[in-house]
Amino acid sequence: MNQEIRKAAxxxxxxxxxxxxxxxxxxxxxxxxxVKYARYVGDAAPATALPVLQGGGARFTTASWRGRPYMIxxxxxxxxxxRAEHEEIMTxxxxxxxxxxxxxxxxxxxxxxxxxxxxxxxxxxxxxxxGRAGTAWGLRGIPETFxxxxxxxxxxxxxxxxxxxxxxxxxxxxxxxVLHE
Numbered sequence: 001m002n003q004e005i006r007k008a009a010x011x012x013x014x015x016x017x018x019x020x021x022x023x024x025x026x027x028x029x030x031x032x033x034x035v036k037y038a039r040y041v042g043d044a045a046p047a048t049a050l051p052v053l054q055g056g057g058a059r060f061t062t063a064s065w066r067g068r069p070y071m072i073x074x075x076x077x078x079x080x081x082x083r084a085e086h087e088e089i090m091t092x093x094x095x096x097x098x099x100x101x102x103x104x105x106x107x108x109x110x111x112x113x114x115x116x117x118x119x120x121x122x123x124x125x126x127x128x129x130x131g132r133a134g135t136a137w138g139l140r141g142i143p144e145t146f147x148x149x150x151x152x153x154x155x156x157x158x159x160x161x162x163x164x165x166x167x168x169x170x171x172x173x174x175x176x177x178v179l180h181e
Contacts, residue, residue, distance in 0.1 A: 040157055045072070045148045046136040050126035053108055060100060060126035062152065069178040070123070071099045072146040074139055076106040077114035082143045085161045086118050092167070093121035097147075097175060101125040104134050104142050147171070149178045 045062045052058040073089060075082040093099055101122035103111040108127060115125065128134055137146070140159055147156035156174035158166060 040138055040146070040154045043154055045146070045152050045154055046133075048126075048133050048136065050102065050128055050133055053103065053111055053125035053127055055124075060102075060124050062148070065100075065148070066152050067150055069097060069147070069149050069181075071097055072102060072137070072148065073099055073122075074102045074104045074128070074134060074137070074142045074144045076104050076142055077110040078106065079142050081161045083118075085143060085163075086121075088162045088164070088167060090119050090121045092162075092171075095175065097179065098123035102128050102133060104128050104139070105131045145171075147174050147178055149181060 047062055049059050049061045049063075052060050071092070075089075089099065099122050101124070103125060105128065107129075111125060111127070115122075126133070131139075134142075137144070143161060145156075145158045145162060146154050149155045155178050156171065158170065160166075162171065
C-alpha cells in the first residue's frame with residue numbers, strides 16, 4: 001500500500017496545485033473584474049471618434065456631446081442578445097435621453113438593413129468596424145450600455161441584455177439622476 005501511495009503522490013500533488021491555481025485565479029481581482037458591471041462608473045468617457053452610418057463623412061465624437069447627457073449602446077446586427085433587447089432600446093429612446101448606437105465589428109449595409117427592419121432608436125449610429133472603440137470602452141462583449149452625464153463622466157454601465165428588471169431597478173434611477181442634474 002505504501003508503494004501505491006508513493007506512485008500516486010506526484011499526481012495528487014499536481015492535482016492539488018492545479019486546484020490552488022484555479023482558486024487563486026477565480027479570486028484574483030484582474031480575473032474577477034468581469035463580474036463587476038460598473039467598472040468605469042465615475043471615469044471620464046473615453047475619447048471616441050467614429051464614422052457615422054450613412055453620414056457622408058460625419059463623425060460621432062464624445063467631445064461633441066459634452067454639455068448634454070446621453071447613452072452609448074454597443075450592439076451588432078449579428079448579435080442575438082442585441083436583437084432580443086431591441087424593443088427595450090426602442091422604448092428607452094422615448095425617454096428624452098439620446099442614445100448613440102455603436103455598431104461593433106459590423107458592416108454598414110447589415111446595420112442599415114437591421115435598423116430598417118426593426119426600427120432605429122438611435123440619435124446617431126457610429127461604426128466601430130475594427131472594435132477599437134470597444135477596446136477603449138473596455139467591452140467584454142455585446143450588448144453593453146453606458147450612461148454619460150453632461151460633464152462627460154460615465155454614470156452607469158451594464159454588460160449584457162437590458163432586461164426589464166435591469167431597466168427598472170438600475171438604469172432608470174441612473175437616468176433620473178443624470179437628467180435632473
